[in-house]
Amino acid sequence: MYVHQQANASQGAGNFGVFRYAKNYGVQNNIGFMITHRLNEADANKGFTEHHNTTFTVDGLIRPNNDVTIQYLISAARNNTNDSLGLAGNFFIGYNPQNYYVGHVTKFVDEKYIPGMGFVFAQNTMHHNPGGYYIWRPKGKLGKLIRRWDPGAFINWYQTTSNLQTQEVS
Numbered sequence: 621m622y623v624h625q626q627a628n629a630s631q632g633a634g635n636f637g638v639f640r641y642a643k644n645y646g647v648q649n650n651i652g653f654m655i656t657h658r659l660n661e662a663d664a665n666k667g668f669t670e671h672h673n674t675t676f677t678v679d680g681l682i683r684p685n686n687d688v689t690i691q692y693l694i695s696a697a698r699n700n701t702n703d704s705l706g707l708a709g710n711f712f713i714g715y716n717p718q719n720y721y722v723g724h725v726t727k728f729v730d731e732k733y734i735p736g737m738g739f740v741f742a743q744n745t746m747h748h749n750p751g752g753y754y755i756w757r758p759k760g761k762l763g764k765l766i767r768r769w770d771p772g773a774f775i776n777w778y779q780t781t782s783n784l785q786t787q788e789v790s
Contacts, residue, residue, distance in 0.1 A: 635659040636737060648683035658736030672700040673736025689714045699734045706733030708740060721772070722752035730781045745787070748777040 635658070642652035653676075660671040679693040691712040698705050707730050714723035731744035741747070753772020757763065778787040 633661040635661070638737075649681060651678070651680040653678055656735070656737055673734065674698050675735050675737075687715055687717045689716070695733070695735070697733050697735045699732075699736070704732040704734065706730050708733045708735075718755070720752060720754045721770075724748070724750040728781050744781045746779040746781045746784070748775070748779075750775055 637655075637657045639655045640652065641654075642650055644650045655677075656675045658671075658673045675695055675697045677693065677695040680691070682690040682692075684690075689712070692710065694707070694709040696705060696707055708728060710725070710727045712723065712725045714721065716723075726746065726748050727741065728746040729740045729743055733740060733743070751772060751774030753770040756769045756771065758766050758769070776788070776790045778789070779785060780787060
């Protein structure tokens, strides 16, 4: 466990705690749990009230064989200032044999997820990133100039988490 205290001019003293546990299982798999807590102390002289923020996170990796990888993470954050409970997560699946790659990543952060430590890529946003590429290794004279070329395509699709409306696609 790691605890840190810092003075912050806008919030008073902040105390941080982190607990992490990870367990390997099977040949190439693992699961982990993490709890973080932030306490901003009250300071009556400056008008600050006590504030708590707690996150609980579960993450893991599953590799059923050398070609398939699955990674996941789900995190819940509770903020006592507005008594909110928010969720964020990440899911990845990839298939990577020797001559191509196909994969998909989805990340999301709902509008109430406010971690007391760290950062999020956006609020109320879901990001999908499917795609893949072919691994081309030319033979002959062209192979002397080009060792490997990976033509492929990926899509970035952003949605609003609360109503699933599309924000942007590229």
